[in-house]
Amino acid sequence: MAKTYYNCRNLTGSPICGENVINMSYTYRNCTNLTGSPVCGNNVVNMEGTYWDCKNLTGSPICGNKVTTMYRTYFNCTNLTGSPICGNNVTNMYGTYENCTNLTGSPICGNNVNTLHTTYWNCRNLTGPPVCGKNVTDM
Numbered sequence: 001m002a003k004t005y006y007n008c009r010n011l012t013g014s015p016i017c018g019e020n021v022i023n024m025s026y027t028y029r030n031c032t033n034l035t036g037s038p039v040c041g042n043n044v045v046n047m048e049g050t051y052w053d054c055k056n057l058t059g060s061p062i063c064g065n066k067v068t069t070m071y072r073t074y075f076n077c078t079n080l081t082g083s084p085i086c087g088n089n090v091t092n093m094y095g096t097y098e099n100c101t102n103l104t105g106s107p108i109c110g111n112n113v114n115t116l117h118t119t120y121w122n123c124r125n126l127t128g129p130p131v132c133g134k135n136v137t138d139m
Contacts, residue, residue, distance in 0.1 A: 001017060001021050001023060001024050001027045002023050002024070002025045002026060002027065002046075003025070003026045003027065003029070004027050005027055005028050005031055006026050006027070006028075006029050006030065007029070007030045007031075008028075008030075008031050009030060009031065009032050009033060010033055011028075011031045011033060011034060012033050012034065012035065013034065013035065013036065014034070014035060014036025014037060014038070014039070015027075015028050015031075015034055015036070015038050015039070015051070015054075015057075016039045017039075017040050017041050017044070018041055019041045019042060019043060020041070020043060021040070021041050021043065021044055022043055022044060022045050022046070023044075023045065023046045024040060024044050024046060024047050024050045025046050025047070025048040025049060025050065025069075026048065026049040026050065026052065027050050028050060028051050028054055029049050029050070029051070029052040029053060029054075030052070030053045030054075031051075031053075031054050032053060032054060032055050032056060033056060034051075034054045034056060034057055035056050035057065035058060036057065036058060036059065037057070037058060037059025037060065037061075038050075038051055038054075038057055038059070038061060039062075040063060040064055040067075041064065042064045042065070042066065043064070043066055044063070044064050044066060044067055045066050045067060045068055045069070046067075046068070046069045047063060047067050047069060047070050047073045048069050048070070048071040048072065048073065049071065049072050049073065049075070050073050050074075051073060051074050051075075051077055052072055052073075052074075052075045052076065053075070053076045053077075054074075054077050055076065055077060055078050055079060056079055057074075057077050057079060057080055058079050058080065058081060059080065059081065059082060060080070060081065060082025060083060060084065060085070061073075061074050061077075061080055061082070061084050061085075061097075062084075062085050062086075063085075063086050063087055063090070064087055065087040065088060065089060066087070066089055067086065067087050067089060067090050068089050068090060068091055068092070069090070069091070069092045070086060070090050070092060070093050070096045071092050071093075071094045071095065071096070072094065072095040072096065072098065073096050074096060074097050074100055075095055075096070075097075075098050075099060076098070076099045076100075077097075077099075077100050078099060078100060078101050078102060079102055080097075080100050080102060080103055081102050081103065081104060082103065082104060082105060083103070083104060083105025083106055083107060083108070083128075084096075084097055084100075084103055084107045084108070085107075085108045086108070086109050086110055086113075087110050088110035088111055088112060089110060089112055090109065090110050090112060090113055091112050091113060091114050091115070092113075092114070092115045093109060093113050093115060093116050093119045094115050094116075094117045094118065094119070094138075095117065095118045095119060095121070096119050097119055097120055097123055098118050098119065098120075098121045098122060098123075099121070099122045099123075100122075100123050101122060101123065101124050101125065102125055103120075103123050103125060103126055104125050104126065104127055105126065105127060105128055106126070106127070106128030106129060106130065106131060107120060107123075107126060107130045107131070108130075108131045108132075109130065109131070109132045109133070110133060111133030111134070111135065112133060112135055113132055113133055113135060113136055114135050114136060114137050114138065115136075115137070115138045116132065116136055116138060116139045117138045117139065
């Protein structure tokens, strides 16, 4: 599904992908009118930039256990709320929630994350400390 709906600014509704999808890189990037809570299938591995600039998405972002790459997945999704949770196989979370100004709670990331560079930058409403594994080398 890589770049399938890229720049479809009039696309509405809640984004859901099927169980067989593996690659969602930039699938909904710049789909500014998507609403609802994003749900991805259990086999997704790559979520790089998937919802980048989807400013009207709401709910708590949750990704499946097979995801390894979340580079700027929810970048600039300013209306996401709740506490972000990612699976244990994620290694790259560079800028994942950057500019998600309405996220709340304590973010939880898996034990294999090594890159958190700008992950929670400008997330002004987070209320608890992030819980991350011991493998983080870049913050």
